[in-house]
Amino acid sequence: xxxxxxxxxxxxxxxxxxxxxxxxxxxxxxxxxxxxxxxxxxxxxxxxxxxxxxxxxxxxxxxxxxxxxxxxxxxxxxxxxxxxxxxxxxxxxxxxxxxxxxxxxxxxxxxxxxxxxxxxxxxxxxxxxxxxxxxxxxxxxxxxxxxxxxxxxxxxxxxxxxxxxxxxxxxxxxxxxxxxxxxxxxxxxxxxxxxxxxxxxxxxxxxxxxxxxxxxxxxxxxxxxxxxxxxxxxxxxxxxxxxxxxxxxxxxxxxxxxxxxxxxxxxxxxxxxxxxxxxxxxxxxxxxxxxxxxxxxxxxxxxxxxxxxxxxxxxxxxxxxxxxxxxxxxxxxxxxxx
Amino acid sequence: xxxxxxxxxxxxxxxxxxxxxxxxxxxxxxxxxxxxxxxxxxxxxxxxxxxxxxxxxxxxxxxxxxxxxxxxxxxxxxxxxxxxxxxxxxxxxxxxxxxxxxxxxxxxxxxxxxxxxxxxxxxxxxxxxxxxxxxxxxxxxxxxxxxxxxxxxxxxxxxxxxxxxxxxxxxxxxxxxxxxxxxxxxxxxxxxxxxxxxxxxxxxxxxxxxxxxxxxxxxxxxxxxxxxxxxxxxxxxxxxxxxxxxxxxxxxxxxxxxxxxxx
Numbered sequence: 001x002x003x004x005x006x007x008x009x010x011x012x013x014x015x016x017x018x019x020x021x022x023x024x025x026x027x028x029x030x031x032x033x034x035x036x037x038x039x040x041x042x043x044x045x046x047x048x049x050x051x052x053x054x055x056x057x058x059x060x061x062x063x064x065x066x067x068x069x070x071x072x073x074x075x076x077x078x079x080x081x082x083x084x085x086x087x088x089x090x091x092x093x094x095x096x097x098x099x100x101x102x103x104x105x106x107x108x109x110x111x112x113x114x115x116x117x118x119x120x121x122x123x124x125x126x127x128x129x130x131x132x133x134x135x136x137x138x139x140x141x142x143x144x145x146x147x148x149x150x151x152x153x154x155x156x157x158x159x160x161x162x163x164x165x166x167x168x169x170x171x172x173x174x175x176x177x178x179x180x181x182x183x184x185x186x187x188x189x190x191x192x193x194x195x196x197x198x199x200x201x202x203x204x205x206x207x208x209x210x211x212x213x214x215x216x217x218x219x220x221x222x223x224x225x226x227x228x229x230x231x232x233x234x235x236x237x238x239x240x241x242x243x244x245x246x247x248x249x250x251x252x253x254x255x256x257x258x259x260x261x262x263x264x265x266x267x268x269x270x271x272x273x274x275x276x277x278x279x280x281x282x283x284x285x286x287x288x289x290x291x292x293x294x295x296x297x298x299x300x301x302x303x304x305x306x307x308x309x310x311x312x313x314x315x316x317x318x319x320x321x322x323x324x325x326x327x328x329x330x331x332x333x334x335x336x337x338x
Numbered sequence: 339x340x341x342x343x344x345x346x347x348x349x350x351x352x353x354x355x356x357x358x359x360x361x362x363x364x365x366x367x368x369x370x371x372x373x374x375x376x377x378x379x380x381x382x383x384x385x386x387x388x389x390x391x392x393x394x395x396x397x398x399x400x401x402x403x404x405x406x407x408x409x410x411x412x413x414x415x416x417x418x419x420x421x422x423x424x425x426x427x428x429x430x431x432x433x434x435x436x437x438x439x440x441x442x443x444x445x446x447x448x449x450x451x452x453x454x455x456x457x458x459x460x461x462x463x464x465x466x467x468x469x470x471x472x473x474x475x476x477x478x479x480x481x482x483x484x485x486x487x488x489x490x491x492x493x494x495x496x497x498x499x500x501x502x503x504x505x506x507x508x509x510x511x512x513x514x515x516x517x518x519x520x521x522x523x524x525x526x527x528x529x530x531x532x533x534x535x536x537x538x539x540x541x542x543x544x545x546x547x548x549x550x551x552x553x554x555x556x557x558x559x560x561x562x563x564x565x566x567x568x569x570x571x572x573x574x575x576x577x578x579x580x581x582x583x584x585x586x587x588x589x590x591x592x593x594x595x596x597x598x599x600x601x
Contacts, residue, residue, distance in 0.1 A: 011597060058600075062600070066435070066598055069438075069439055070438060070439070071435050071438045071439065071596070071598055072596065072597070072598055073593075073594045073595075073596075087594070090438065091441045091442065091443065092441070094438075094439050094440060094441050095441040097439075099439045101435065104432075104433070104435070104436070106436055106439075108352060108356070110356045110359045110360075111352065111355055111356060111359070115352065115355065119348060119349075119352060122344070122345060122348050123345065123440055123441065123442060124441060125341075151359070
């Protein structure tokens with residue numbers, strides 16, 4: 001369905017010294033630098049799959065999405081979606097996709113929302129009966145009825161996002177690209193949108209590619225994630241694999257009765273651990289110990305700790321996906337070629 | 339083509355509804371524009387009341403050329419005004435993304451998104467000036483002049499549009515090119531007067547390089563004198579077709595260089 005092969009995008013950036021003087025200097029003697037925004041990414045997506053595309057800010061997610069949607073032309077490499085090369089046959093290709101950029105709206109700002117849909121109907125040449133059916137369906141899943149007659153500029157962010165998603169689905173696209181569809185939304189609206197996406201995927205078999213910083217989106221919607229960082233792919237696989245692979249680090253947090261007790265704990269020596277397997281942080285009476293549960297069992301960890309010190313409170317944190325990803329972003333965990 | 343016309347009609351309707359949303363803004367805009375035009379004409383009258391003729395062209399002939407120049411300029415203004423925004427901010431802010439994710443030609447889409455009603459002022463005044471000067475000059479109109487007039491106006495409009503397309507497409511590389519468009523566009527002021535009053539450099543420039551002379555003086559002089567139809571009308575057609583082809587080529591190249599903006 002979607003094949004991406006060694007995709008690259010380079011931008012030329014002029015390095016300027018600060019201030020007006022620097023700007024003037026750059027005008028006459030530009031100091032250019034090539035930025036590799038996307039540096040050789042390959043992956044493929046099957047029909048009907050929901051793929052989460054994640055990575056820290058500036059990793060190149062949006063650039064990849066923009067190449068896949070035909071907005072940007074790759075420096076090299078290829079992408080093929082549904083048998084189309086986006087840049088080669090743009091007009092025909094975009095008819096089969098829906099695009100939502102969470103940070104930008106595609107709605108007609110000053111007009112009633114309804115007007116946007118009637119224009120899009122013409123642009124995508126949706127027949128009347130099809131349009132009615134489609135609107136009814138979108139109304140049901142995204143609850144547009146309350147605000148369909150209001151001018152777009154008066155919509156709340158949550159309403160606008162729902163309206164935008166509906167706009168991208170009006171022509172029943174085969175692939176839906178969602179770039180941060182839940183950005184800045186409250187919990188209820190997020191849930192509403194996630195449910196809608198799930199429903200559309202289930203009922204229409206729409207392939208969905210989703211970028212987000214909200215990992216709950218990913219956990220709820222996607223079976224598979226592709227993680228990129230600095231323009232390179234760092235992980236491609238199922239979420240359970242990610243947990244399995246990097247989830248052995250656990251956090252034991254407890255509160256001591258006496259601040260001095262911390263000196264009684266000698267994890268590395270007493271439990272015969274390697275330095276890499278354990279990390280102790282403390283601040284006053286609060287202590288948090290991150291340990292590798294493959295090297296030392298949770299049971300041993302707990303009994304050792306409790307035998308040495310008295311604690312007020314103790315808890316053991318599960319390996320959550322957010323923590324794993326945070327560590328990958330911070331490069332605490334290195335990932336070799338996956 | 340039929341689909342394009344239909345879409346154009348729909349976009350225009352949307353734009354008009356948009357205007358009506360801000361009635362006060364629309365009304366003040368319309369009034370101030372009309373006022374501006376009237377002042378311009380009055381000014382022209384004052385200047386020419388002191389100068390009975392200009393290198394062999396009398397006042398009413400100048401008026402005709404001036405009036406003619408407003409027609410293609412007004413049409414371009416009416417239909418293709420959104421190209422200015424491309425060079426000034428659409429590309430720079432990354433808003434051009436929108437035009438590339440729709441199954442219609444991006445150039446066409448940008449163009450028909452705006453419909454500049456202000457331009458009716460120019461068109462109206464252009465027509466008034468032409469009719470008035472024709473009556474004063476007792477110009478005889480033969481039937482074939484009407485299709486020739488339409489051809490001349492259509493292709494003269496295209497010259498304006500092509501120059502705007504080419505210069506605003508530069509923004510795909512430079513991020514902003516509104517001022518470049520402005521610079522080229524302003525040379526159209528030369529075309530409102532007989533080219534014979536300029537020195538050789540300016541004349542060559544507005545005839546062969548940025549052929550604004552073909553948007554007013556050359557075609558208008560044919561209708562005044564009936565001389566040189568091949569150069570005056572044929573030249574307009576050729577200049578505009580060549581320029582338009584070049585500009586579309588630059589536009590399409592530009593789209594490939596488009597870099598969007600971070601989000």
